[in-house]
Amino acid sequence: MLIQLTEEQKMLRDMAREFTRNEIAPRDKWMDDNGFDWDLCKKITEAGFMGANIPEQYGGGGGGIVDTTIIAQEFAKGSASIATFMGGHWLASNLILENGTEEQRQKYMPEAVSGKIFAFGLTEAGAGSDAAGIKSQAVETEDGWLLNGSKAWITNSGVADYYIILAMTDPEQGTAGISAFILPKDAEGLAVGKFEEKMGVRGSATCELAFNNIKLPKEALLGVRGKGFKMAMQTLDIGRISAAAVCAGISEHAMNLAKAYANERTAFGKPIKAFQGLAFRFADMYAEIKAMELLAYEAATTKDAGGRCTLDAAAAKLFATEKGIQICLQAQAVFGGNGMSKEYDIERLVRDIRVWSVMEGSTEILRMIVSGTVLSK
Ligand SMILES: Cc1cc2nc3c(=O)[nH]c(=O)nc-3n(C[C@H](O)[C@H](O)[C@H](O)COP(=O)(O)OP(=O)(O)OC[C@H]3O[C@@H](n4cnc5c(N)ncnc54)[C@H](O)[C@@H]3O)c2cc1C
Numbered sequence: 210m211l212i213q214l215t216e217e218q219k220m221l222r223d224m225a226r227e228f229t230r231n232e233i234a235p236r237d238k239w240m241d242d243n244g245f246d247w248d249l250c251k252k253i254t255e256a257g258f259m260g261a262n263i264p265e266q267y268g269g270g271g272g273g274i275v276d277t278t279i280i281a282q283e284f285a286k287g288s289a290s291i292a293t294f295m296g297g298h299w300l301a302s303n304l305i306l307e308n309g310t311e312e313q314r315q316k317y318m319p320e321a322v323s324g325k326i327f328a329f330g331l332t333e334a335g336a337g338s339d340a341a342g343i344k345s346q347a348v349e350t351e352d353g354w355l356l357n358g359s360k361a362w363i364t365n366s367g368v369a370d371y372y373i374i375l376a377m378t379d380p381e382q383g384t385a386g387i388s389a390f391i392l393p394k395d396a397e398g399l400a401v402g403k404f405e406e407k408m409g410v411r412g413s414a415t416c417e418l419a420f421n422n423i424k425l426p427k428e429a430l431l432g433v434r435g436k437g438f439k440m441a442m443q444t445l446d447i448g449r450i451s452a453a454a455v456c457a458g459i460s461e462h463a464m465n466l467a468k469a470y471a472n473e474r475t476a477f478g479k480p481i482k483a484f485q486g487l488a489f490r491f492a493d494m495y496a497e498i499k500a501m502e503l504l505a506y507e508a509a510t511t512k513d514a515g516g517r518c519t520l521d522a523a524a525a526k527l528f529a530t531e532k533g534i535q536i537c538l539q540a541q542a543v544f545g546g547n548g549m550s551k552e553y554d555i556e557r558l559v560r561d562i563r564v565w566s567v568m569e570g571s572t573e574i575l576r577m578i579v580s581g582t583v584l585s586k
Contacts, residue, residue, distance in 0.1 A: 228256055298328075329363070354424075365413070449523055530566040531572060537558050
């Protein structure tokens with residue numbers, strides 16, 4: 210499939226690119242050192258990116274998955290942390306958009322557009338890859354639900370206004386007993402842990418959550434009881450497309466940093482780019498970044514056309530995260546000893562890209578999804 214962006218999508222790409230250059234890239238080092246940047250979050254909201262995935266009738270940009278993929282890729286060229294933050298927000302708000310009642314959409318979608326932050330909570334300390342093993346439980350009461358349990362590694366936790374939480378409602382039914390709930394940050398009984406000291410994407414907030422007898426109203430249930438796991442898996446398709454585009458963006462950033470360095474650094478009386486052994490790294494980097502882009506946009510196009518993209522989204526993320534790590538290491542090698550120094554941005558990118566091979570399905574889990582589908586066809 211050839212990827213053809215519409216005129217509007219090209220304009221969106223240019224706008225996201227300019228915003229990244231002017232607002233995001235200059236803040237990335239600060240975020241790596243200090244964590245989440247509220248001022249930048251405000252600017253992202255004002256520029257309309259928070260609601261890019263939300264239909265115009267709720268005040269959003271009305272874009273599809275291709276549009277958010279474009280923004281994710283462009284933002285990642287300036288900051289993997291911001292791309293992580295946006296991915297978490299879109300994924301969680303999208304769950305309400307696709308599964309909520311009209312009343313829920315009318316309440317939450319305008320909030321997602323206007324800067325309220327959303328987060329998606331599936332993983333627990335004892336259940337990551339094996340997400341069906343979650344232990345958080347929501348028991349139905351006379352006037353709503355009683356939520357107990359915990360979550361771990363939740364992107365945007367500590368800064369989010371709303372959490373979409375997956376919990377067991379009917380444990381004897383396995384994955385068909387998992388449901389989703391909308392949990393506001395000020396719910397009594399919600400405890401947010403300290404920010405994780407991560408190796409990468411340090412400007413995105415990640416914490417543990419604990420639920421201690423949280424009383425939720427009936428309307429907190431998102432979608433149909435028992436369909437939470439299915440909803441989460443479907444939304445992870447979108448997350449994986451975005452992840453692939455983010456890795457393409459980080460990789461392109463790494464290649465461009467290395468290119469600038471290879472032009473200015475000299476050895477043996479020549480710029481190091483003159484040595485074929487080093488120049489060939491750039492041929493591989495370029496080809497692999499193009500392949501990452503194609504896989505990501507093909508899956509996004511399929512999804513926007515209403516098709517099933519689980520296989521292609523998993524394959525896109527698998528390829529992009531694995532190649533992305535190699536590209537960032539190759540780019541770092543161009544810097545020699547300086548590549549090990551925090552004074553050079555390439556060091557941060559090597560840490561940032563590593564995290565993507567764990568989030569939203571580890572490499573092994575993606576290999577299981579892809580190989581399982583390929584072999585069963
Ligand atoms: C920065 C960051 C942000 C995150 N954000 C979110 C978020 O917003 N929401 C959320 O719900 N979760 C989030 N996560 C959690 C993430 O999805 C999990 O960490 C991931 O699914 C892996 O789970 P785990 O850490 O429990 O590892 P485990 O499941 O314990 O896996 C450990 C290792 O075993 C391997 N493994 C496991 N099972 C198999 C198998 N069957 N075959 C072969 N190998 C296997 C894994 O690939 C991995 O290498 C985030 C994680 C990180 C690091």
